[in-house]
Amino acid sequence: MKRILIEILIIIAAFILQTTVFRLISLGGIVPNLLIIVTSSFGIMRGRNEGMFVGFLCGILVDIFFGSILGFYALAYTVIGYVNGIFKTMFYPEDVKLPMFLISASEAVYCFICYIFLFMLRGRMHFGYYIVHIILPEIVYTIVATIVLYRGILFVNEKLE
Amino acid sequence: MPGNRRNKISIQSKYVLLFLTILCIGMMILSFATDIASGPLNLVAGYVIVPVQKGIGKAGEWLRNRSDDMKTMTELAEENKQLKDEVTKLQLSVNELQSDKYELSELRQLFKLNEQYSDYPVIGARVISKDAGNWFSTFVIDKGSRDGIEPDMNVMAGSGLVGIVTEVGPVWATVQAIIDDQANLSGMVMSTSDHLIVSGDLELMKDGYIRFSQLVDSEDKVVQGDQIVTSTISDKYLPNITVGYITEIRHDSNNLTKSGFLTPVVDFKHLSTVLVVLEKKQVREEAHEKNSD
Numbered sequence: 001m002k003r004i005l006i007e008i009l010i011i012i013a014a015f016i017l018q019t020t021v022f023r024l025i026s027l028g029g030i031v032p033n034l035l036i037i038v039t040s041s042f043g044i045m046r047g048r049n050e051g052m053f054v055g056f057l058c059g060i061l062v063d064i065f066f067g068s069i070l071g072f073y074a075l076a077y078t079v080i081g082y083v084n085g086i087f088k089t090m091f092y093p094e095d096v097k098l099p100m101f102l103i104s105a106s107e108a109v110y111c112f113i114c115y116i117f118l119f120m121l122r123g124r125m126h127f128g129y130y131i132v133h134i135i136l137p138e139i140v141y142t143i144v145a146t147i148v149l150y151r152g153i154l155f156v157n158e159k160l161e
Numbered sequence: 162m163p164g165n166r167r168n169k170i171s172i173q174s175k176y177v178l179l180f181l182t183i184l185c186i187g188m189m190i191l192s193f194a195t196d197i198a199s200g201p202l203n204l205v206a207g208y209v210i211v212p213v214q215k216g217i218g219k220a221g222e223w224l225r226n227r228s229d230d231m232k233t234m235t236e237l238a239e240e241n242k243q244l245k246d247e248v249t250k251l252q253l254s255v256n257e258l259q260s261d262k263y264e265l266s267e268l269r270q271l272f273k274l275n276e277q278y279s280d281y282p283v284i285g286a287r288v289i290s291k292d293a294g295n296w297f298s299t300f301v302i303d304k305g306s307r308d309g310i311e312p313d314m315n316v317m318a319g320s321g322l323v324g325i326v327t328e329v330g331p332v333w334a335t336v337q338a339i340i341d342d343q344a345n346l347s348g349m350v351m352s353t354s355d356h357l358i359v360s361g362d363l364e365l366m367k368d369g370y371i372r373f374s375q376l377v378d379s380e381d382k383v384v385q386g387d388q389i390v391t392s393t394i395s396d397k398y399l400p401n402i403t404v405g406y407i408t409e410i411r412h413d414s415n416n417l418t419k420s421g422f423l424t425p426v427v428d429f430k431h432l433s434t435v436l437v438v439l440e441k442k443q444v445r446e447e448a449h450e451k452n453s454d
Contacts, residue, residue, distance in 0.1 A: 019290035020217040030295050048174035062293045064206045071188030078181045134295050
């Protein structure tokens, strides 16, 4: 119960930071995706069920405030949480390489999902432009944010165990 | 047996994934067809998230104001001088406009056209958060249905159009900016009354332009710098709100229509307060019909 409450608090904090503070310090109008970091790290650390739970909450928040239809982002984040949960068996708290790799990969997959379903299907075909101006900067910035944020999440997780 | 237990757990999470997937798809279909689904969720999220965002927004604004205070005296003196020059220039044009205005109001009375956008009731609102991703240009304001805001209401800043309200909670509302990749509106060239379609495009957002297309201008009267306003035939946007100025115009390959870019009058990068027009286009027209009956 305590774990669930703290997870909800972390998700809300990440969402609020991403939509307010990080907007003010964004580089070239690009903000890092903190929600992916949270979803992905809980998936790796705690397995599929919790990855899905955290992912679903993150996605539904984005849906409520910014989605044009409810459920799209929720589904994307849920699946990402689930897939990250599969790698729980390979997880050791001392190892940073695997989470870093998985978070970056999740972020890349998330960007491609967004591009394909929200842009390509509406006939926006200049993939090169989007990859250079949106996707790559977002991935790089998210990796930078991961370096700072992941340790915090790991710390909270270890405290809870 | 441990192996057995592991098996059990993996089956469980597969079912959870299946259940959540069906739930999400169900919600997508439901929210696509109706708007029932988001109601209760809106309420909960609004009361938890919005107060914090408001606080952070206020703190950010305070910081920005402090940094503005740091401007040096010389800068201010220079600015003061420039502004004084501008005031004299403006004074002249005001006088000119004043005389035009009398004429205009007389003519308006003759035509019974007393509709103008200064008489729209508006409410000020603060931008408290912006889109979570980098793909769209939507933002959240700190006023909602309690202050009389409804979906499809127009949002302005200064003298230009910002966008349209898409979703409303009790104390917050989501606004889709006209530079958003999914935004489309029917516009009009002020000088010639030719209609055109203005559509936001993520690729142009960085340069600060929006795309326009479908302009029929066979006499080549429309030129760079012409003002674009919202069209009178638009079904959601109130008429004659400034959208921007044409920066580039060219012939389409079909040689019948023209398209190009326009620069919006609103500075979308530094938007902090907006005005929501508390009147919807349809309502206004219905009221007029009643009056004329």
